[in-house]
Amino acid sequence: MSWKPRVIVFTCWCSSSGVDQAGFEGFTYPPNVLTVRVPCSAVINPSLIVKAFEKGADAVLVTACRPSELRRVAPSRVTEARVSLLRRLLRTIGVEEDRLRILWISSNEGSLFSREVSRILGEVERLGPLNIGGSMVEQG
Amino acid sequence: MSRAEEELRSIVRKLLERKDVELVLGYEYYGRSVRPCFVSKPEEVERLVWNSDCWFNLATYLRSLRSRRVGIVAKGCDGRSIVELVKENQVDRGSIVVIAVECNGVFKPFKYGSTHVGRRLADYCRRCVTRVSPVADYLVKKGGQAPEDENTVAGDNASDWLSLFRKCLKCMACVKACPLCYCTECSIEGFKPDLVHRLRVPQELFTFHLTRALHMAGRCVECGACESACPVEIPLTRLYHELNEWFRENYGYAPGMSLSEAPPPLVFKEGGED
Ligand code: SF4
Ligand code: SF4
Numbered sequence: 001m002s003w004k005p006r007v008i009v010f011t012c013w014c015s016s017s018g019v020d021q022a023g024f025e026g027f028t029y030p031p032n033v034l035t036v037r038v039p040c041s042a043v044i045n046p047s048l049i050v051k052a053f054e055k056g057a058d059a060v061l062v063t064a065c066r067p068s069e070l071r072r073v074a075p076s077r078v079t080e081a082r083v084s085l086l087r088r089l090l091r092t093i094g095v096e097e098d099r100l101r102i103l104w105i106s107s108n109e110g111s112l113f114s115r116e117v118s119r120i121l122g123e124v125e126r127l128g129p130l131n132i133g134g135s136m137v138e139q140g
Numbered sequence: 141m142s143r144a145e146e147e148l149r150s151i152v153r154k155l156l157e158r159k160d161v162e163l164v165l166g167y168e169y170y171g172r173s174v175r176p177c178f179v180s181k182p183e184e185v186e187r188l189v190w191n192s193d194c195w196f197n198l199a200t201y202l203r204s205l206r207s208r209r210v211g212i213v214a215k216g217c218d219g220r221s222i223v224e225l226v227k228e229n230q231v232d233r234g235s236i237v238v239i240a241v242e243c244n245g246v247f248k249p250f251k252y253g254s255t256h257v258g259r260r261l262a263d264y265c266r267r268c269v270t271r272v273s274p275v276a277d278y279l280v281k282k283g284g285q286a287p288e289d290e291n292t293v294a295g296d297n298a299s300d301w302l303s304l305f306r307k308c309l310k311c312m313a314c315v316k317a318c319p320l321c322y323c324t325e326c327s328i329e330g331f332k333p334d335l336v337h338r339l340r341v342p343q344e345l346f347t348f349h350l351t352r353a354l355h356m357a358g359r360c361v362e363c364g365a366c367e368s369a370c371p372v373e374i375p376l377t378r379l380y381h382e383l384n385e386w387f388r389e390n391y392g393y394a395p396g397m398s399l400s401e402a403p404p405p406l407v408f409k410e411g412g413e414d
Contacts, residue, residue, distance in 0.1 A: 047327065047335055050350040054343075078408065085386055089353055092382040093301035132346050135302055 004032045005058040005124040007117070010049070012041040014107045015063040021110030029117045041065070042075035046082050049100065054132050059098075059124040063105040063113070076104070096127050142191070144241065144282045148213065149185045151239055151278050155211050156182045161237050164211035165198040166190075173250070176201070188213075190280070195246040195262065197221060197365040199319040202231045209235050215243040217363035219273020220396025221319040224359060226275075227399065230322060233275070240276035243268075249368050264364035264377040274397055301379070305345045307372040310338060314352070314366035314376055320359050321352075328352055349379070357383035358404060361396040 011019055016037040022029060038044055041064035049060050062083055067074040080102055087097040101120060105113050152164050156179070166188045168177035174193040179185055190213065198212050199221040214222060219240055225231045245265035272279065312329055315321045328336045328348050336344045336351065360380040367377045387393050391404040 046354050047347060047351040050354075051335065051344075051347045054346040081390075081408070084390075085357060085383065086354070088386045089350060089357075089379075089383060092379060093305075093350075132302070133343070136306055136342055136346050 008052045008057045009035045009061040015105035017107040018105040022114045027114035041079040066104040161211040166213040167194040197363045211237040216270035220361035223396040240273040241280045242282040313369040317365040317369035358387040
């Protein structure tokens with residue numbers, strides 16, 4: 001099969017070192033997974049996730065710190081709420097909500113990251129291509 | 141002229157004669173359709189009407205009249221948007237006189253090229269839970285039943301949202317009609333090509349609509365002004381209703397129901413384990 005799902009991963013500062021850790025420890029993750037590093041998962045504008053879908057992502061993954069590891073208010077909880085709202089929105093308009101996931105990844109969990117990403121990639125492969133951008137432009 | 145209209149006019153006349161307000165926002169006939177009107181003299185109150193064609197949400201004008209004392213004719217949903225505007229510090233409750241009118245639902249406005257014929261109760265009015273505004277200084281009772289529904293076809297249950305979005309012209313009528321879309325720097329209206337460019341149609345319609353939905357989530361009062369203003373009849377309110385349902389399920393919150401209830405994002409509490 002030639003089609004490979006394109007997955008965008010928004011990683012917060014801490015979980016991005018978890019992604020690095022995956023490399024250090026010799027774990028691999030597929031090349032069609034593109035990571036975007038942001039200072040904190042709570043600054044990810046949900047519109048950017050939507051835009052990623054429109055620009056051709058088949059799935060979007062948000063990785064954030066475990067709420068229990070944060071000191072005060074948990075920005076991860078904010079992100080979690082936003083992702084849950086966005087999943088509801090995707091379901092309403094008829095896009096499979098499993099194309100958007102949130103993952104708790106700490107800076108030392110490289111193996112967890114590579115394992116979870118491969119699992120999610122397999123699921124997205126089963127869901128098939130999304131192609132929102134194309135279906136919005138085509139006439140009909 | 142109905143009894144409710146008579147009552148409405150006498151309230152407005154009294155307010156204007158006593159100089160309690162500078163002007164009153166209401167509805168008037170324009171040909172056979174209804175449009176918003178601004179009444180500032182007691183002798184003009186005869187223009188005012190109130191019936192099931194008054195679908196506009198007059199609260200949209202309140203922000204531009206912030207420095208003046210205004211009276212406003214408000215249906216249930218309009219009253220809820222006034223509550224939201226007050227909660228978001230956009231208008232001052234003290235300078236607004238709310239003339240609440242009991243509402244039994246409004247008709248879908250007629251549009252050329254529309255698929256429906258006959259007068260039909262708007263879909264969002266079928267979902268309505270607030271017949272009377274939660275804030276009111278005066279109350280005009282209408283009584284009677286819901287308006288006659290000439291079309292028996294149930295709500296248009298189109299589920300293919302992507303093809304609905306594709307019809308959109310990015311005309312911004314929905315944004316302009318909405319009482320709660322007031323940001324001076326709108327993220328979906330600009331000409332700077334960052335998130336959504338105004339002239340890129342039909343690209344970015346997906347981002348346009350989902351962004352607007354996200355910005356209205358937990359704030360939309362389901363007044364249907366956007367949906368009625370839309371020239372291509374995209375049932376926007378149904379989409380925003382789903383997100384409000386999410387807020388109701390998770391936080392037990394409905395926008396615009398009381399002045400004291402803080403919106404969930406303001407009182408966000410962490411909780412639970414990971
Ligand atoms: S989004 Fe539409 S239904 Fe909601 S408050 Fe604005 S105009 Fe009313
Ligand atoms: S009013 Fe309708 S056509 Fe115009 S921008 Fe809004 S959804 Fe699109």
